[in-house]
Amino acid sequence: MEYNYAKRISHLKASEIREILKVTENPEIISFAGGLPAPELFPLDEIKEVSRIVLEEEGTEALQYTTTEGYLPLRKWIAARMNNRLGTKFEPDNILLTHGSQQALDLSGKVFLDEGDVVLCESPTYLAAISAFKAYGCEFKEVPTDEDGMIPAELDRILDSTPNVKLIYVIPDFQNPTGRTWTLPRREYLVKAAMKHQVMIIEDNPYGELRFEDEPLPSLQAFDHEGCVLSLGTFSKIFCPGYRIGWVAGDQKVVEKYVLVKQGTDLQCNTLAQREIAKYLELYNIDEHIEKIRKVYKRRRNLTIKLMEDHFPEGVTFTRPKGGLFAWIELPTDINARDVLIKSLEQNVAFVPGGSFFPNGGRENTFRINFSNMPDDKIEEGLQSLAGVLREFV
Amino acid sequence: MEYNYAKRISHLKASEIREILKVTENPEIISFAGGLPAPELFPLDEIKEVSRIVLEEEGTEALQYTTTEGYLPLRKWIAARMNNRLGTKFEPDNILLTHGSQQALDLSGKVFLDEGDVVLCESPTYLAAISAFKAYGCEFKEVPTDEDGMIPAELDRILDSTPNVKLIYVIPDFQNPTGRTWTLPRREYLVKAAMKHQVMIIEDNPYGELRFEDEPLPSLQAFDHEGCVLSLGTFSKIFCPGYRIGWVAGDQKVVEKYVLVKQGTDLQCNTLAQREIAKYLELYNIDEHIEKIRKVYKRRRNLTIKLMEDHFPEGVTFTRPKGGLFAWIELPTDINARDVLIKSLEQNVAFVPGGSFFPNGGRENTFRINFSNMPDDKIEEGLQSLAGVLREFV
Structure with missing residues (x-):
């Protein structure tokens, strides 16, 4: 054949x-x-304990199908944590649980990208984001990037001269692969530019909680008055990657589209994983x-x-x-x-x-x-x- | 916005x-x-036990990232079971674990379908397969179907007169939604027609093990001499759906493509789930x-x-x-x-x-x-x- x-x-x-x-x-x-x-x-000891408790107390629900959006107590926790750390005003309905944040990248491509659309990214950028988006036939334009983030003049030049820019993909905190962190003014500039050009930003933030020095900087959400920022998060780096639980957070209208797309993609995340993580967060201090x-x-x-x-x-x-x-x-x-x-x-x-x-x-x-x-x-x-x-x- | x-x-x-x-x-x-x-x-009791054992004996591996293909002992078990039940000659490399068989549908669309391609399906067919494939811009042609499967003359007519047929999607055993099962001659006819027209068949088989009477009928794999059949399976109906573990099985060249596509889609399935199911199959009698x-x-x-x-x-x-x-x-x-x-x-x-x-x-x-x-x-x-x-x- x-x-x-x-x-x-x-x-x-x-x-x-x-x-x-x-x-x-x-x-x-x-x-x-x-x-x-x-x-x-x-x-590991805590996970043994929550795994035991979840199977003991919620066994059949934890092994059954559930809703696509994901387990409500876990979405509540994520919304509350983002609100506390980033000054957002998210409700659980602003959050969709995804099969790792890699799936949130895939869904972002599926929701937004038509063939020939352009994705702006840092140079260099996370290589599995490249594969996720390329599957939807997009082109990439790398925005020249220094140690503070994308260079504003270059960003403007590219946004002004490029039709079909659909997404701007960035990792502002401890970027993969460079480890660099965007400064505050660069963050603000990016969001303003995106609002001006009506382009969505995908802010990938798997490492933000792993800061070794200095004060945390606000998420791009802090500068967004138009719902143009979607933030991706994950339990892989602060808990365990084997669970494959991440999320996408943003304007509810957009998140609803992600939910519909996830339905056709894989129905829902692993039910046990969602409940075990939620139970861990209830019983232990993740900080x-x-x-x-x-x-x-x-x-x-x-x-x-x-x-x-x-x-x-x-x-x-x-x-x-x-x-x-x-x-x-x-x-x-x-x-x-x-x-x-x-x-x-x-x-x-x-x-x-x-x-x-x-x-x-x-x-x-x-x-x-x-x-x-x-x-x-x-x-x-x-x-x-x-x-x-x-x-x-x- | x-x-x-x-x-x-x-x-x-x-x-x-x-x-x-x-x-x-x-x-x-x-x-x-x-x-x-x-x-x-x-x-539930058995799952409590395997969950305890996996965390006790393989805790850190079970919580870490793993390969995209999936946990080798589980792929071995699936290959052996298909070989025993369906007369296939699969090795573990013929099997990719997927996040439920719904993801295998999504990956099938991603691997094969360009915009405007045609998918042939039973009439009626599984509605979430429709959403999975439609995301890749395909058209559907419903092949008139009676209680024995797709009607051969109608299948021939449509294959002869339709350019761009890329996939034939069928559920030969206890179909969703009708509950119907294809007869042996209809199975053989379909595979011969697919080989003649060089079209891939996606055989979705979530319910085949749940037969209440009569002898099992062979999978479409039994008639396939050219690697044109991909078979989807799942633990959702014979074990628990909350784990979200399914698989796609077929020619190794094609399965390798699925692996690459899954890498960019979500990296891998939940590691714990793969190992808990494998441990269950090792310690208990699933039959x-x-x-x-x-x-x-x-x-x-x-x-x-x-x-x-x-x-x-x-x-x-x-x-x-x-x-x-x-x-x-x-x-x-x-x-x-x-x-x-x-x-x-x-x-x-x-x-x-x-x-x-x-x-x-x-x-x-x-x-x-x-x-x-x-x-x-x-x-x-x-x-x-x-x-x-x-x-x-x-």
């Missing part, structure tokens, strides 16, 4: 990260590749838990930066993230990070080459490292090895 | 079933509407569990048919399914089942009007009832009430 696939999948290739993660299942590998949280910080994560990741971030400062050869630069999971490394322009990776894997050290984070290609002299997943001794050993490999190239 | 949605969602309205299910959250309602399994049959379900549903099916035979007025006809969850009722052509539903809800009895099961509309004189979810006394009370309402109309 000659398979006749849809045009949208003709460009598809395996995500480099997922393929590298397969290699990294080898336990000898020191992996800075994935975006994996530290598993030793999962609140204490997040504080534990912050402390460990901060130490690992410090260690990572220190090791890169001490051992990476001159000519190699890197970001110094104030939170999140990732740092971003730039090599001299004549060095291809894929070549470095091949050598590095021989030393059992993995990372993700940066090229895939540019939707229109390029910048092969970059790579991303994760500092959340490996214990301190492995970070030390791995970055020492990596520094040695880099010295062969630079 | 004037929201500018994608064209694909312009036709979208709330699924009638989901909207009715909201009404039926009122515990006084006797609902024949949803496709809900009987919650009292969920193996004994399915036998329990079969026995109860068979009794309810018998009761349902008997009550309809005894109390529904003349001029109302219905199917007598040999398995599954649904029966299909036809009223005289001048009666609209939506009007009947309004009256029936006044008596606290719900069902799903049949119109939405026809992708191109029509046949408003039909409706679907579910016989798996309500206990015997409620079935009796509800169908007596419904018969009374019907007598007002016929």
Whole structure:
């Protein structure tokens, strides 16, 4: 049989990260590749307890079908938390639970993107957002981005000169892959520009709660008077990714469309997962838990930066993230990070080459490292090895 | 803000079933509407045990990210079961775990359908498959269908005269909504026609294990020598729907495409759910569990048919399914089942009007009832009430 696939999948290739993660299942590998949280910080005892209680008290409901919108107490909690932290005025009906925030990206594409529509994004941007949106036939325009966020003049120039801009996709806090955080004025400028041009913003915020220093900055929601910002969140980085529970929050009219689209896509999220997370939030203090994560990741971030400062050869630069999971490394322009990776894997050290984070290609002299997943001794050993490999190239 | 949605969602309205299910959250309602399994049959004690064991023995892995393909022991089990029951020769790599079989429908659309492509389906067909595929801009042609399956001459006529047929979507066992089962010759004919025309078949089989009488009939896979059949399965009806674990099985080349598409869609299924189901299958005998379900549903099916035979007025006809969850009722052509539903809800009895099961509309004189979810006394009370309402109309 000659398979006749849809045009949208003709460009598809395996995500480099997922393929590298397969290699990294080898336990000898020191992996800075994935975006994996530290598993030793999962609140395992508490989860055993809530799992027991949910099955004991709500067993049959927790195993049955439920509504597409998701479990009301969990949507209530999310609305309240966003209202407290971000100054929004959300009700539960402003929230749809999604199968991880990756599904919220997919649904965003499905709700908004026609073939030929344009998505503006940071340069570089999260590579799985690229795959999610590309499935709907869009084009990407990368807005030149510095350490403070998208550069306003460039944003204006692109918005003024590009028809069919449907979405602006950004990760203002501890961006994936760079670890950078947008300044307050840049946030405000972006939302004003979006309102002026009547373009939707997808604010992806999986890492915002993982801040190691300075005060939190407001979500883009804080500047939005027109319902043009949709915020994505997830329990993957502050609780456990295996549950696959994230959310999209925004204007109720838009969220209703997402609900309808999710119905046809997968009916609903896992019922048990929704109830177990809700029960955890009812019985335990997630702020204490997040504080534990912050402390460990901060130490690992410090260690990572220190090791890169001490051992990476001159000519190699890197970001110094104030939170999140990732740092971003730039090599001299004549060095291809894929070549470095091949050598590095021989030393059992993995990372993700940066090229895939540019939707229109390029910048092969970059790579991303994760500092959340490996214990301190492995970070030390791995970055020492990596520094040695880099010295062969630079 | 004037929201500018994608064209694909312009036709979208709330699924009638989901909207009715909201009404039926009122515990006084006797609902024949949803496709809900009987919650009292969920193996709750066993699930408590496997949930405890998985968290105890595999806690951190079960809460972490995993591969897109899904948990290998579960894919092994599914391949082995299909091989035993259906004579296939699947390996785990022929299987992708999906977030319920609804997601397998969505992924099928995403992998195969371009705008303007045609999907052939039974008439009527599963309404959430209609929404899943329509999101990719396809057209539907309903193939005239009798109690044995699609009518061969009609299938040939439509295949010969329709360009752009990309998929043929069928539910050969205890179809949703009619409860009908395809005969062996009709199965063979369909696959031969698909091979001749080089068209993919999506065989949706959520109910095949719930057979109350006669011998099982082979899956369409049995006649496929070219990898043109993709089979969808699910744990929702033989275990618990709240887990949202289903699968797609077929030629490895095609399944690899599904894996890539799922990566961008939602990364992976819930890790805990995959491992808990696998642990259940390892420790318990699911055949004994399915036998329990079969026995109860068979009794309810018998009761349902008997009550309809005894109390529904003349001029109302219905199917007598040999398995599954649904029966299909036809009223005289001048009666609209939506009007009947309004009256029936006044008596606290719900069902799903049949119109939405026809992708191109029509046949408003039909409706679907579910016989798996309500206990015997409620079935009796509800169908007596419904018969009374019907007598007002016929």
